[in-house]
Amino acid sequence: MMQMQKILQILKILSDEVRLKIVSLLRENELCVCEIMEALGMSQSRISNHLRILRNTGIIEARREGKWIFYSLAKDAMDKALWKIIQTIVNKIDEGDYLTREKILINELISKRGKSGHCPLPGSRCQQ
Numbered sequence: 001m002m003q004m005q006k007i008l009q010i011l012k013i014l015s016d017e018v019r020l021k022i023v024s025l026l027r028e029n030e031l032c033v034c035e036i037m038e039a040l041g042m043s044q045s046r047i048s049n050h051l052r053i054l055r056n057t058g059i060i061e062a063r064r065e066g067k068w069i070f071y072s073l074a075k076d077a078m079d080k081a082l083w084k085i086i087q088t089i090v091n092k093i094d095e096g097d098y099l100t101r102e103k104i105l106i107n108e109l110i111s112k113r114g115k116s117g118h119c120p121l122p123g124s125r126c127q128q
Contacts, residue, residue: 003081010082013057014089018042019050023073023086024093025106026060030072035109039102059086 014020021040025031037047051071054060061074075083093099 003079006079006082007085009057010059010085013053013059014086016050018046019054020089020093021099021102022047022050022054023059024090024099025102026071026073027090027094028103029106029110030063030070031106031110032068032070035106036071038109039105 014023018040022036025036025039033044033047033051036051037044040047051060051062055062055071058074058078060071063070063072073086078086
């Protein structure tokens, strides 16, 4: 029964468009808050709230590097069956051009990180 509850919880979490976009963007790259904000055109508080929900559910994980916090999918920490559900959902999104603009922007931002590996956005608040 616990497995059913976890599946329902994940499906409920991923039923939100913003969280689904975040998961899709994190599928290929580890990203900081500022990069996600820039790609989705949303405020830091809104993105941080969605990241907190995804993290509390175990869908994503955070890694601190100095002042920066980078988010990625928690593939290794998640039950394989649950991970397959998430992969199937994200694969369907990626089949279309649903996030084309956002993914192009993310790739540009990542290429600007340079050797430091830190957020390229001026005045970034990624450490939040």
